[in-house]
Amino acid sequence: MKSLGITLGCDYNPEQWTPDVWREDVVLMREAGIDLVAINIFGWSSLEPSAGRYEFAALDEIIELLHAAGIRINLGTGTSSPPPWLTTLHPEVLPVVADGTTRFPGGRQAWCPSSPVFRDRAYALVREVVRRYGEHPALALWHVSNELGCHNALCYCETSAEAFRSWLRRRYGKIETLNEAWGTAFWSQRYGDWAEIQPPRAALSIRNPAQLVDFQRFSSDELLDHYRGETAILRAHSSVPVTTNFMVTAHIRNLDYWSWAPEMDVIANDHYLDHRLGDPVGELSFAADLTRGLAGGAPWMLMEQSAGAVNWQPYNLTKAPGEMLRNTLTHVARGADSICFFQWRASPQGAEKFHSALLPHAGTGTVAWREVLRLSETLNRIGEVAGTTVESDVALIFSWESWWAAEGEARPSQAVEYLDQVHATHRALRELGVTCDVVSPDADLSGYRLVVVPCLYMVGDLAAVRIADYVAGGGHLLVTFFSGIVDERDRIRLGGYPGAFRDVLGVLTEEFAPLKPDHEVMLTNGGVGTLWTERLRTTTASPIASYLDGPLPGTPAITRNEFGDGVAWYLATAVDPHTMQDLMLNIAKNAGVTVEEFDGEVEVVRRTGDGRTYLFVVNHGSNPVEYPVAGFDLVSATETGGLLRVAGGGVAVVRAEEPA
Template sequence: MSEIVLGCDYNPEQWTPDVWREDVALMREAGVGLVAVNIFGWSSLEPSPGRYEFDDLDEVVGLLHAGGIRLNLGTGTSSPPPWLTTLHPEVLPVAADGTTRFPGGRQAWCPSSPVFRDRAYALVRQVARRYGDHPALALWHVSNELGCHNALCYCETSAEAFRSWLRRRYGKIETLNEAWGTAFWSQRYGDWAEIQPPRAALSIRNPAQIVDFHRFSSDELLDYYRGETEILRAHSAAPVTTNFMVTAHIRNLDYWSWAPEMDVIANDHYLDHRLGDPAAELSFAADLTRGLAGGRPWMLMEQSAGAVNWQPHNLTKGPGEMLRNTLTHVARGADAVCFFQWRASAQGAEKFHSALLPHAGTDTVAWREVLRLSATLDAIGEVAGTTVQADVALVFSWESWWAAEGEARPSQAVRYLDQVHAAHRALRALGVTCDVVSPDADLTGYRLVVVPCLYMVGDLAAVRIADYVAGGGHLLVTFFSGIVDERDRIRLGGYPGAFRDVLGVRAEEFAPLKPGHEVRLSNGATGSLWTERLRTTTAETVATYADGPLPGTPAITRNDFGDGVAWYAATALDDDAMRELTRHVVRKAEVDLDERLGDGLEVVRRTGGGNSYLFVVNHGANAVEQPATGHDLISGARVDGVLRVEGGGVAVVREEEPA
């Protein structure tokens, strides 16, 4: 792309043709260059089985094209029309308790259903044939937020698909029995037909079976995506993608396995005010999305202009907050930023969800914020195509997320994503940009690798991380890491299992803390949630517990391993303590950091084409000063040594070497 693209979702089927024409004119005024249409268009395009009506969509496509607006064209398959579930109720998904989930919302379909696939693929063929060569077509948008509601289906069709998946994975029933540990509780299987999905049971279910069902479910939806993509590519040369949901409350798809199938990595992200620091989570999600893109530019397919409608308390955005959120995504690699949606709905489940064009129209603060955003994106357009450089990698795993939060574990209070966020938050507060990578990633070139709470880790990944340290790398691992292999089998011999040798420690017992309880450390830090009966083997003790269940026991350790160094935090350090430990480790790894940042300030660089662009996003109320020399693309001002950014302000500086 030669510019940072502003885009949106548009649902013209909710409006009359006179509104369509008004909308296109206003989109042009707002600088919208990319519009997603036909996301939920199935019942409009195919009002009855096999009868297709394209006149309305043809007109909308023509209006957008005439207005110079490109299409992010949906296949329309995200939710089936009522006639399909009426004729074929067997396509409806079934929950873990065996009850059917009925129409009335969205995604009321089983990912394994051959009937649903046949009907959906038939619609995709019609759409692809009609618009595959359209000059306005920029991108194909498969379905919508796949797996948001229906990722895990427990019906009989899914059960048979699960058995087929298991046959391919394990080959022999004896191999599956070993992998699942079915000797426990008399669960040994003698035939594939005996295996069921992990439906609701009277007691704790088999954890290895549950993890495999997650893997199967992610693969099943990916297989469905491939089916739509194959049809689209047979009729069109336009790139194909779907919108991921890299966010704090969606965890059912392993996007590391999905990413190679995408022509463009796209993500939906909404501020989650149920979290303590929504802006910090936004930064993590953007870094993870860039990791899925392999460091290349990506697109933000959806965000909100103001409040959403699905949280317990739907807070609107304050002055400049939409701009700050957007520039955080751009700073961390997004070359297109799109919104759900263009015009706020007057009816339906999302009528209270914000939009670029609010219910009150254009004489509003919200509309003026949109125009300000558009002008800002125009001003920084030259940033497009540049990339983010990072010396630090943070390891993240969906499989570990699934496994670490199983039904029977040492502490229900330990949440995987909380610990990942804590590690990322410490780096962000120090001005350290990190790549978020999979456990199987190549770690070559990183000065520091951070591994938070990686409960499940395979043998090859464990060896790769150890080899990285032995070769001179620096490693920071936090508690409840390396405990099980990919079968969810305990790595015997003492915790932290896979990382015992590289960390130079051995724990014989976990000693979790009750929620609300804390322990003091000998260095003045505070920990919570977790302690463990730890002893050093080759490591040195940096801090011990001063109180709690294990006073005098090592809590933070450091170990020389080969030519590198590995650190271990055996408790959930408070934010200040985690930041202090991270600061020390970052310094030792010779990674650049900014001591003065703290919370509320983002400082990120994108580079390319011989230029370096410094993004400064000030989420705080007070003005900040940042060393910089160059030209501020947003204000147009020259910057000579010191950049001042007011509270709530933003700046993007094309940097120059100081004179």
């Protein structure tokens, strides 16, 4: 990767093309300003066409072509999908799903994360690759496997079952401790020996929720252990940084990236707009903030995004002119210093033949190619932003474990989904022009003016105390419903909801009263509640708004509590976006957080460093906007004259003359 500037990169699959195309591609990559190319991501069957027989001539040639063109390499270990010979010789490596049936080759990731045979063969390939290329001057980054756990995170085979038992022995030590943690007195589930424990395969009824959460934890740890195994081999033979591509996105939830992040030399993420969501652009911003949180606030890498349409959604929408630039600058605004795409050249065959690429099927005489050149030029213009960090004095607490637990099989309402509630609070902040850091429940909160805790169903004792101490010390807190309910064992915190947060919020809920998805309740502040109500009473809090109708008229729905030197708010229903934004505006202003007066279609984010402030303005709307700032717009290469004007669909990155 470049030491200065924003890196522009792509994923390349030369094994799909002939050598004459390789040479054409390198010329076009230089024209497009490509700095970094990821190769050998799915190269196993090309590098090792049969067991123990390695062929590196083609990869050697590709690496030298890229190196001669001044393009650096993000080199995959090639282990993401096993070759057919491996699953033919060792069908026991194939994954098994919850109903006990095997999943076969033909797609990708057809391997069990716990399989010792798979690991042995994968590690052998990694040794061959790193010994050959570990000190190559073009090598900028090692790319372990690819999107680990995208398809095979949860395996229920007998090998996984034994690995799960070993994991449980390490976690609990004694079978009696496990029985207590899982509540196995219920439904006669008590275990007398570790050998009796199975993965939570498909059952005739609701499965043990604590067992389900532990299986998610185990599965995340098992893939992380595989990553560590490949990484150890790479580091033994190479000094080049090592990473893998996370999938911080709305439709992937199986890995707890808070536990993975410390193992990465570079935090890298893959992100694609998901048009199955109501607000795909808002989800992009949230994912970027969460990725920055995983990086501890440091710059991070967008390993993959699409130039246009993807191929795996029900309706694969292309991007309008200017949309790729807006998407990209949203990632950069929120901390990305490297921008890469899947893929370089659109494939003529295979499952992803309709996935977009920087170089489309129609070639260079296209709108898509002109958009690529425009993006490259823009990234070059804003290169001085690299190395700066994002400003934020608001934190939003996010937990993969809470996501797993909150969406268990038996819960008060199947209509309440964790990520929806997280996105609702993030959207309100974003539409007020408030940038937030997305942090783990174990994060240090002392530097924030406001902390938002959406739907944190599962929370440990130490995290709960840390949040209460933050408020007592003068912080401002917003907690939304279905938070604080259980501890790490998925055991209810008795004494009334919201469990861990009763004291800091000054409320006690006797009973949940969920609403059917098509029902609404009116609030005394003019707002509308959906999905959820609670039989709640205040202990030390003051009611801010109550229900006018529904199952609990007159019951508080929004409360405010003074706790120590700080203030804690509780939102006991899912409110409409306008009410959420009004509430967030009130809370943010009282916390001393600066808000912007836009209509929600404009993102305003600041990055700072070396005494400079860079103001990003991304206008997702169709109308022009103005923003008072004196400085130089790097995108248009013009002075603002004290008032920045950004056209509908436009972007600006202003080097401010003074902090904006």
